[in-house]
Amino acid sequence: MSSDTTTQGGSGGSAVTAGPAANEPLLRMTGIEKRYAGVRALRGVDFEVLSGEVHGLIGENGAGKSTLIKILSGVEQADGGEIEYDGKKVHFGNTAAALASGIGTVFQEPQVFPDLTVAENVFVGRELRTGDRRVDWAEQEKHCVELLRSLHLDPGLAHRTMGDLSVATWQLVSIAKALAADCRILILDEPSAILTSRETETLFEVVRRLTAQGVGVIYISHRLDELFLITDRVTVIRDGENVATRPIGELTPHRVAELMVGRELTGAEHLDPRPLGDVVLHARGLTREGAFADVDLDVRAGEIVGLYGLIGSGADDVALAVYGIEPADAGELAVKGRKVRIGSPVTADRLGIALLPADRKRQGIFASHPIDFNVSAGNLERLTAGRLFVNRRRERDRVTELSTRLNVKTPSIKQRIGALSGGNQQKVVLARQLLQRPDVLVLEEPSQGVDVGAKEEIHRIIGELAEGGAAVLVVSSDLPEVLKVCDRITVLREGRVVRSFDRGASDTDVLAAAAGRLHSTTPDDDARTDGPTQPKGANG
């Protein structure tokens, strides 16, 4: 479909000034209001999209940008304000209505039907039909193949069952689905979060082609560098308000970050050093067949040690072994000078070891339960009266105290955790670990998927915990984070400790050690992208 228009308007990236269709306001949202349970999520937001422009929409998690998108795509209805689209006042009661008028959304988590074929996924809800109202399979497949081609995907995918494909492919099929609806406004919600760099390039290419055709694209992303690559203008949302809409050329990444957070970023290079105590966690020759071998570790009270490695390095497996989820099968472990064998999380827990899991959604939260439930889960024996009944008052007090201390932004500790932003969820999961006042705190990817402000806060909290005498082991694939937070960094490669660094190590040195000599120039972004090619099939 419409492949003939791909050649016009060559400079797609700067379509605002290029094509004749540009500058025409396609969409204008004025004074949009939205409340959730009395909390004002949007406070009179104005937002505008011109035809042929890529409009970046950014803000911290919980700032309200997703709410704005939900209203535009018909998932939710605004409590106030107006939407003017294509010169007419509109109101979308559901997503189908929005899609029918040409507003397509690709949600952050691809919405797919795993049991249906790719072609069916593309056309569900708007099936192509023959004269006698039957589904026209041949026509659907033909169109699907064209769409897949335009996205540089294998046309053979059309017949495949969605569930057999990768999540990245799901994302691209979702884009095909939006394109199939011939949309005039395409909303991309963090589309690159699960794409490799090559897939992202394809995506950008598609975006440029669409803008050349006069489509307005709303591009939501946490990756600031991307915004500077693809967008023409950027709108920053903070606390439910539009704080700035500017051409991207007038901004710098640092300025954008400051607009998002609403204050000047200190950009502290490093946490302050603290006095160190005795060795709390001690490991010698720690080995788990197929994952890591001969790992030596010492973490002192008050010390923050980083365990850094690229995907497949085994750094995360070491964390799991320390917490007893995947116990080591050789080597020795000691906690506070006492030799121990940690065969299960229960043992680890009893020894005063806590783990902040890497995959928040799967391993960290009970999404449908409130904050207090999430904090006290696994800690109930510490909150009982006479070891029999849970003392609800004590639970409430401790949870309130922790959520205040960690600055969890929520109206109440009865709030469902799934409704919180990523950063606040992470703080709640951290609160669960802190309830038991651990001596050893293992933090896996502590700031994954949280926004700039929350990240800074989490780093501050880590510093405070160490200050309080905890031995902290940070396992992270986020190099700047490791460099900033840790007193020492131990680098793993292919399951072995290759080097250790003290504070102030340069990022290139650490990366070179992690990647090995051959790949010393590889940017770490690339390393993150080839997940499936783990060297030894360690994560069975």
Added chain:
Amino acid sequence: MTATDVRPHPGQQRAEGTARRSFAYGNEVTLLGILAVAWVALSLAYPTFHEVGNIQNVLSSIAMVAIVGVGMTMVILTGGIDVSVGSGLAVCAVIVAKYVLSGGSVVVAVALGVLVGALLGAVNGAIVAFGRVAPIITTFATLNLFRFVSLQIFENQQVNGIPPTLSWFGPTGRTLGVPNAFLVAVLLTVVAWWYLKSYSTGRHLFAIGSNRDTALFAGVRVARREFAVYVVTGVLVGLASTVAVGSGGVVQPNIGTGFELQVIAAVVIGGTSILGGRGSALCTLLGALLVGTLRSALVTMGAPGLLTDFFLGVFILAAVAVDLVRQKRRSHR
């Protein structure tokens, strides 16, 4: 290949164009194979097994399960379940039986059964689809309610002396030697299969069971479809009740007890995923045939009746295991 491929899959190129067609009927073929092997083996071992009379018995004995199985397949495809069909059958059967007893005609008797069934189905459907109550809870509640209603109409005694008005549907009603009730089941199965495959509203049942929220976002009328599948199941329960009354004579107040389990067993053994999203009406018919064959085989062998339950359990576990393995393979992509 590498230039356009996002993530190469083994066999992807080869599969192009033929993947869906060749794979889609894997379950049907497997079940047919098992059935064929079972029949050949049983016929060789027990010559009486392939006598016409026995085959007729098997076909007529599974007709009710197969008829309701068509509706149950649709319900389970959407991720729901209906455990009230046994009690619903009792309500329809006692009303139809009493009507026939009072000298009613065939056409009105069938219409009455279907209408009452539709009504019961609408109750389930309304609560599940519009009230958003979990299907298992809803239909478990109505299982009890419908049973109570049927016992009220039975007035706590069996219905005796039912005339053979509906004998066309009963075990003796045959066309070209094939039990009519079984023919009805086959016809319904083929219609359902055609509908599920060719019509967008049919495809939407798969979509709903596969991912309800996404279906909602994609503009599928989720509640309306969910409501419809329970009504359809109710209609088929009403139809099945005419088969139950078709043999004439007596209808006991405990009619339909455990019927829901037989129907669900046929659907699951047929390979329809209990989680929704995947399945086929054709497979349910074959699943019902497999269960009927098993029963008949055990009777022929003179095995104790308890063994039927044992093998039924084994079959269900095997079907679920196959489904699980499939899911696993998928998550290891």
